[in-house]
Amino acid sequence: MKIDVSLPDGSVRSYDKGATAMDVAKSISEGLARNVLSAKVNGELRDANRPLPGNCTLALLTWNDPEGKATMWHSSAHLMAEAIEALYPGTKFGIGPPIENGFYYDIDLGERTIGEGDFAAIEAKMKELASKKLTFDRKEISKADAIKYFTEKGDEYKLELLDGLNDGEITFYSQGNFTDLCRGPHIPDTGSIKAAKVMSVAGAYWRGDEKRKQLTRLYGITFPKQKELEEYLVLLEEAKKRDHRKLGKELDLFTFSERVGAGLPLWLPKGASLRERLINFMKNAQEEAGYVQVATPHIGSKALYETSGHWEKYGKDSFQPISTPQEGELFMLKPMNCPHHCEIFASRPRSYKDLPLRLAEFGTVYRYEQSGELHGLARVRGFTQDDAHLFCRPDQVKEEFMKVIDLVLLVLRALNFESFEAQVSLRDEEDRSKYIGSDENWEKAEQAIIDAAAASGLKTVVEYGEAAFYGPKLDFMVKDALGRKWQLGTIQVDYNLPERFELEYVGSDNAKHRPVMIHRAPFGSLERFIAVIIEHTAGRFPLWLTPEQAAILPVSDKYVDACLRLAEKLKALGVRATVDERNEKVGRKIRDAELAKTPFMLVIGEKEAADGTVAVREHGQGDLGTMTTDAFAAMLEERIAVQLRPVPIGME
């Protein structure tokens, strides 16, 4: 008996019945066989050493495949569990899944506690066990036997997990002295794990339920090469250095004050100027795209949010209504701009000829985020959205949506985000109670997004349960310079709010029609966006955006006057530059300007003051030589033009 195996390259190979994915790998090359971690058989993840079920499609997964990594880390969780069981007998185990960077295992150590000081011992034990090349053995087991095993072991967590499983679908995996309830798959043996590190320890509730016992969650990561672990640790160090909270302080961009309140950022002059430049950039782009600016207050009556549905949905978790001397009068801090914009649309009769109407506002909104969620600028309670609402006819939705996609891509290009993906965020497939509006409207909106994204040539991934409560979204996830993912811009199609606000326009048929709304914010929020660009650029902002483009450094205070005149001249030429008038040596001024990440330093001494030139030094590059002031300004202008040049849109 032979079976046919179709490989991803399209080839079909024939094997004896009972062959495993590993056998297939060996038949291709020894090297591949060494690197195989798991396999995808007919689209299903399986152990590489399990016999293939018959004719099938097969993809061999290695460390280069995300699913291969996940298999390795899942197995590593088991390995860590074995190490923990060896070091701390009697430990009970919860769950131990792979995560984006590594894995964790939730454990119950009883009276014992574990701290960073214990990590080294666990790592050593893991490495010792890994080097034994222990195989992961899969075993199908009856529910009764499984219960018996964990009852004898006294592990109530596993028993609870078993409770939710059906007889006949239960499997155990064993390696060395450790046996775990597990669906698998696992790597062939622990020999692929060459480097292991326990990263951190934290508390986590059993099954994420705060009413239940808190277990100890141990995070770890493993690699097939020691060198990769070292590179990973370097990356973590780099991420720490780029932390926007740290850089925000060092670069004088923003601050927080206990007295003002948690999650309420205070923009310092440099940060505010940077923010202003982002706003102007977006205003210009929007003006070209036919938007009009509007402005609305920071509060609105409670009734407004009852109409929009926000009160019902988020009222109890929001900043509570503001009362006035008048009995029964209540106002809310606005959590979104859309209700205000709906009322602008409704302020007079609208014709189909007026559409699309694109109302834009840098609107500051306030949301009561849980205290534990606040995080620098990335998660705050008061923030400014580059918000706009497009009111259009149903037949305009697709084109308008595609234009918004172009705008988002323009923004990503201008800030050098090379890598990104678009996520179609749809309703939760099961629980629909979280959303307002009819199924019919939702389906129209979902289809509109999928169509527009496809027509724009965007590659998308679909996520269920990520929609806004009034409509589905297209969210842009960018990868920063360190490969970390951030959610930035969002575009949403909404058939529901126009209904709730009874918005209408008169069509060419002289009848009333309901417009469709598109909500969109390419930056998302300025706060979050700035947090991301700080970390993406490590504080070395693009020249057009950076608060200070050049530091003018007099060699001694004899040349301060010349420097001040130079600053005036540069200002007239559109260059942002300030003079370092301190009584310090030029070496010191250069050092401080370098640390402040100022892109250019202009050293002015006797020679430059006399002939009106500047000695230019570039951040991180060193001395560029002497040039005229005009030539320097022209160089800046040219560099900025290159940074902002529209690049033909090409997807990843």
Add this chain to the structure above:
RNA sequence: GCCUUUGUAGCUCAGGGGUAGAGCACUUCCUUGGUAAGGAAGAGGUCCCGGGUUCAAUUCCCGGCAAAGGCUCCA
């Protein structure tokens, strides 16, 4: 919101039941120095806030607030 940890000068941090410490930053003076830290002197603190224990609390205990990490949540 929950768990753990932390909170000392503008910043980074040491210390410790009995009158508060360093480096950097800041002020003044000296120095006028050409591409990553010139020198000296000085000023600067409600030791997060409130309560308790104690002869005595910045230190120990309790409660709050804030921050970090994690969990849950996110219009």
